[in-house]
Amino acid sequence: IKIKFKDNFELIEAQFKETFKKLFGGGRAELILTDPDDLLNTGIEINVQPPGKKLQNISLLSGGEKALVAISLLFAMILIRPTPFCILDEIDAALDDANVDRFASYLKELSKDSQFIVVTHRKGTMSVADTLYGVTMQEKGISKLLSLKLETA
Amino acid sequence: IKIKFKDNFELIEAQFKETFKKLFGGGRAELILTDPDDLLNTGIEINVQPPGKKLQNISLLSGGEKALVAISLLFAMILIRPTPFCILDEIDAALDDANVDRFASYLKELSKDSQFIVVTHRKGTMSVADTLYGVTMQEKGISKLLSLKLETA
Amino acid sequence: MFLKRLEIIGFKSFADKVILNFEKGITAIVGPNGSGKSNISDAVRLVLGEQSIKSLRGNKLEDVIFVGTEKRKPLSFAEVTLTLDNSDHMLPLDFTEVVITRKIFRSGESEFYINKTQCRLKDVYELFMDTGIGRDGYSIIGQGKIDEILVSRPEDRRQIFEEAS
Amino acid sequence: MFLKRLEIIGFKSFADKVILNFEKGITAIVGPNGSGKSNISDAVRLVLGEQSIKSLRGNKLEDVIFVGTEKRKPLSFAEVTLTLDNSDHMLPLDFTEVVITRKIFRSGESEFYINKTQCRLKDVYELFMDTGIGRDGYSIIGQGKIDEILVSRPEDRRQIFEEAS
Numbered sequence: 001i002k003i004k005f006k007d008n009f010e011l012i013e014a015q016f017k018e019t020f021k022k023l024f025g026g027g028r029a030e031l032i033l034t035d036p037d038d039l040l041n042t043g044i045e046i047n048v049q050p051p052g053k054k055l056q057n058i059s060l061l062s063g064g065e066k067a068l069v070a071i072s073l074l075f076a077m078i079l080i081r082p083t084p085f086c087i088l089d090e091i092d093a094a095l096d097d098a099n100v101d102r103f104a105s106y107l108k109e110l111s112k113d114s115q116f117i118v119v120t121h122r123k124g125t126m127s128v129a130d131t132l133y134g135v136t137m138q139e140k141g142i143s144k145l146l147s148l149k150l151e152t153a
Numbered sequence: 154i155k156i157k158f159k160d161n162f163e164l165i166e167a168q169f170k171e172t173f174k175k176l177f178g179g180g181r182a183e184l185i186l187t188d189p190d191d192l193l194n195t196g197i198e199i200n201v202q203p204p205g206k207k208l209q210n211i212s213l214l215s216g217g218e219k220a221l222v223a224i225s226l227l228f229a230m231i232l233i234r235p236t237p238f239c240i241l242d243e244i245d246a247a248l249d250d251a252n253v254d255r256f257a258s259y260l261k262e263l264s265k266d267s268q269f270i271v272v273t274h275r276k277g278t279m280s281v282a283d284t285l286y287g288v289t290m291q292e293k294g295i296s297k298l299l300s301l302k303l304e305t306a
Numbered sequence: 307m308f309l310k311r312l313e314i315i316g317f318k319s320f321a322d323k324v325i326l327n328f329e330k331g332i333t334a335i336v337g338p339n340g341s342g343k344s345n346i347s348d349a350v351r352l353v354l355g356e357q358s359i360k361s362l363r364g365n366k367l368e369d370v371i372f373v374g375t376e377k378r379k380p381l382s383f384a385e386v387t388l389t390l391d392n393s394d395h396m397l398p399l400d401f402t403e404v405v406i407t408r409k410i411f412r413s414g415e416s417e418f419y420i421n422k423t424q425c426r427l428k429d430v431y432e433l434f435m436d437t438g439i440g441r442d443g444y445s446i447i448g449q450g451k452i453d454e455i456l457v458s459r460p461e462d463r464r465q466i467f468e469e470a471s
Numbered sequence: 472m473f474l475k476r477l478e479i480i481g482f483k484s485f486a487d488k489v490i491l492n493f494e495k496g497i498t499a500i501v502g503p504n505g506s507g508k509s510n511i512s513d514a515v516r517l518v519l520g521e522q523s524i525k526s527l528r529g530n531k532l533e534d535v536i537f538v539g540t541e542k543r544k545p546l547s548f549a550e551v552t553l554t555l556d557n558s559d560h561m562l563p564l565d566f567t568e569v570v571i572t573r574k575i576f577r578s579g580e581s582e583f584y585i586n587k588t589q590c591r592l593k594d595v596y597e598l599f600m601d602t603g604i605g606r607d608g609y610s611i612i613g614q615g616k617i618d619e620i621l622v623s624r625p626e627d628r629r630q631i632f633e634e635a636s
């Protein structure tokens with residue numbers, strides 16, 4: 001049976017407030033229904049307050065901050081309704097190195113309950129992987145796979 | 154006087170074929186008018202052939218390859234109609250390290266005729282800068298500027 | 307339930323067969339631009355029954371069959387096989403291992419197999435129906451999904467929330 | 472013609488005055504997410520006469536005046552000053568150095584100055600009219616412009632080509 005939109009929304013909002021705090025290292029976030037009396041058509045506003053800053057609509061945030069908010073929302077949905085496996089394609093692209101590390105350690109936690117396959121260019125994300133595959137095109141246009149060992153520095 | 158669309162298009166296409174070759178290290182590119190008889194409403198298709206691969210519409214390319222095609226187009230327009238200065242905000246974000254290096258050396262060439270201010274997270278792009286500014290938020294929410302020296306390794 | 311193995315041949319840039327073995331936990335896939343990383347996630351979408359070629363970045367089904375290179379001829383079909391551990395019987399089958407295969411042809415036709423028995427697309431959908439995997443789920447977050455969440459206007463965002471219900 | 476100096480105070484996260492000195496060649500701006508790099512390019516847009524607050528990521532003009540933090544009060548105005556070398560007289564003025572200032576207030580009002588003489592927005596537009604700088608040019612490529620070029624459907628792309636003519 002399909003969970004009602006309002007119940008689902010409240011579950012996600014509660015979880016989102018937590019994932020946001022973890023990924024931003026503090027601050028707070030809220031999800032606002034633009035029209036609570038019209039649940040069929042209402043929009044959803046996202047307002048956040050990174051640590052030390054003021055509560056603002058996400059439109060004024062930086063590229064990397066916005067990406068981290070989107071990841072917080074995705075992680076909230078994964079926590080509410082876990083899938084057996086999850087493929088993430090370069091969702092860490094806009095994050096700086098400090099944010100990548102926070103993202104990677106949270107991903108490590110989530111991976112206890114779900115299997116993750118992550119495409120990434122970032123060392124921080126690679127460092128929490130249990131298995132590493134390299135894709136190369138030694139022969140132009142032909143993809144080849146290599147199993148890689150992660151060198152613990 | 155405004156250059157006619159067709160003349161402008163042909164100028165850009167010719168330049169784009171060259172910038173593409175430089176940034177991709179070979180291959181070829183073409184711009185196709187979807188409706189050459191209706192210049193007022195025609196769309197523009199972009200087909201490219203990275204070195205060794207087949208000519209394809211850019212929709213099938215990878216995230217990084219597409220970004221490099223967009224940069225080729227931007228550089229073509231800058232070469233056709235140079236502006237005294239140009240501000241580029243993280244246009245290298247989707248490129249891998251090898252492509253960032255090609256992007257950065259081409260940018261260095263273009264900077265002989267135009268002044269560039271580039272926002273970047275990438276070491277390859279930083280390494281071709283003449284001046285480096287660091288923006289920090291030591292006090293939360295307050296931007297502060299630092300002039301940085303690039304350490305030649 | 308978890309992924310055990312993915313085999314790809316003839317799909318996009320995988321002219322030669324590749325095999326990925328997955329463990330529990332985190333598997334990272336790395337490599338240069340255009341090397342084939344996102345093509346791997348497209349292959350998983352395909353074998354799970356994706357019918358929208360647009361979400362595989364193509365226009366028609368044959369766009370995702372190996373189109374050839376300067377040195378190699380195009381191929382006439384592509385095949386993707388996904389092996390899943392089903393010890394917890396999350397998938398409604400008596401098997402502890404479930405193998406899904408999809409073979410696609412330049413004509414636009416597809417063949418589906420579950421544990422080597424040919425079946426219809428509908429059977430693959432029904433197999434994954436209560437798992438959150440496959441269509442309308444968010445078990446595959448594509449390159450660009452983050453931007454999609456962010457550029458969405460408040461009115462469009464409810465769709466993202468409904469995907470999770 | 473080239474940029475010599477940019478001074479920002481009260482604009483977005485620049486509660487305290489910052490001064491950037493530019494040389495010819497390439498100036499790189501680096502720093503963590505949310506530190507203020509894109510805000511610098513927004514400041515340049517503003518002083519060149521940007522009227523669309525949406526392209527500054529805000530809704531109304533007061534959104535881009537320093538809104539305060541947990542420790543600091545909001546400010547009531549913002550000021551951006553851009554100094555350009557005009558030795559080649561690309562700008563139609565007799566000066567070899569041109570200084571543009573824009574001051575914005577919470578009321579939504581703006582004041583403009585060219586070399587310390589108050590003027591109108593229209594005068595700033597006309598000053599840059601034949602240089603390719605400012606509106607409809609591509610002298611400022613924002614974070615996200617690359618995606619815009621790529622997601623544009625073939626029919627929408629002609630607009631990008633017209634910007635360059």
Ligand SMILES: Nc1ncnc2c1ncn2[C@@H]1O[C@H](COP(=O)(O)OP(=O)(O)OP(=O)(O)O)[C@@H](O)[C@H]1O
Nearest residue numbers: 215216217318339340341342343344345371372373
């Ligand atoms: N039918 C096909 N036949 C051969 N090659 C193809 C086919 N379809 C796509 N490709 C190639 O696959 C490449 C794209 O691969 P993919 O998107 O997996 O790259 P990627 O590793 O994810 O790169 P990035 O890091 O830039 O995202 C393109 O170069 C494209 O030309």
Ligand SMILES: Nc1ncnc2c1ncn2[C@@H]1O[C@H](COP(=O)(O)OP(=O)(O)OP(=O)(O)O)[C@@H](O)[C@H]1O
Nearest residue numbers: 062063064483504505506507508509510536537538
């Ligand atoms: N009116 C304002 N008052 C105070 N701070 C503001 C105001 N408007 C925006 N900001 C802050 O500026 C920050 C965004 O800065 P900016 O976009 O320049 O970051 P960035 O350095 O480009 O980061 P990224 O690398 O993630 O793109 C946000 O944290 C936002 O809260």
Ligand SMILES: [Mg+2]
Nearest residue numbers: 215216344449
């Ligand atoms: Mg990719």
Ligand SMILES: [Mg+2]
Nearest residue numbers: 062063509614
């Ligand atoms: Mg930015």
